[in-house]
Amino acid sequence: MPITPEQWWEKxxxxxxxxxxxxxxxxxxPHALAGPEARRSLPLYYEAGRWPAADNVGYFLNSDxxxxxxxxxxxxxxxxxxxxxLTRLLRLTIHVPPNPRASLLHPGWxxxxxxxxxxxxxxxxxxxxxx
Numbered sequence: 841m842p843i844t845p846e847q848w849w850e851k852x853x854x855x856x857x858x859x860x861x862x863x864x865x866x867x868x869x870p871h872a873l874a875g876p877e878a879r880r881s882l883p884l885y886y887e888a889g890r891w892p893a894a895d896n897v898g899y900f901l902n903s904d905x906x907x908x909x910x911x912x913x914x915x916x917x918x919x920x921x922x923x924x925x926l927t928r929l930l931r932l933t934i935h936v937p938p939n940p941r942a943s944l945l946h947p948g949w950x951x952x953x954x955x956x957x958x959x960x961x962x963x964x965x966x967x968x969x970x971x
Contacts, residue, residue, distance in 0.1 A: 843944070843945060843947075848896070848944055848945045849863075851944040851966065852898040852911070852944065854966060855898070855911070855944070855966055856898075856900050858964045858965075858966065859900075859909075859963060859964050860902075860903065861900040861901060861902060861908060861909060862900065862901045862905075863898055863899065863900055864899050864900070864901050865899075866899065867897070867899055868899055868907045868910070869891050869894075869910075870891055870910065870926060870927060870930055870932060870955055871930065872907045873907055873908070873909070873910065873930065873932055873955065873956065873957050874930035874931060874932060874957075875931070891923070891926060892919040892920075892922035892923040892925075892926055893912055893914035893917065893919040893920050893922070893923040893953070894912055894914070895912060895913055895914045895915060895950075896912065896913035896914075896943070896944075896945045896946075896950075897910060897911065897912050897913075898910065898911040898912075908956060908957055908960055909954055909955065909956040909957070909960055910954070910955045910956075911952060911953065911954050911955075912952075912953050912955065913943040913944065913945055913946060913950045913951065913952055913953075914950065914951065914953070915950060916950075916951075923953075923955075927955055931958065932955055932956060932957060932958070933955070933956055933957075933958055933960065934953055934954070934955055935953070935954040935956065935960075935963040936951065936952075936953060936954075937952055937963075937965045937969040937970065938965065938969070938970050939968075939969055939970060939971055942965070942968065942969035942970075944966075947968065952969060
């Protein structure tokens, strides 16, 4: 059963705090996470600001207030392969919690993916994402 948007935001804040990040309402796309070389060598992969598997997206900044990670809770689709291609081309990593259907908004139904710079390191998961 989905939770309210307010409850979802609270969970994003908790996820960010657990990982030393700040959640922001200002959106950015995976290109913002890539280094300048990756951005220059790759044409925009998406149209109209939409990138593959972008659904219920959370945006996170590091302590220097730079984009460091994006979370997405996509519905099952063929776009997951496109997202993997995009992150590989941009030299980003995708992290998946131990519970592959650990969506914060749709627990047990949708995946929860963290797209991050390689320097992000280890992702710490909320307890509900471990079960």
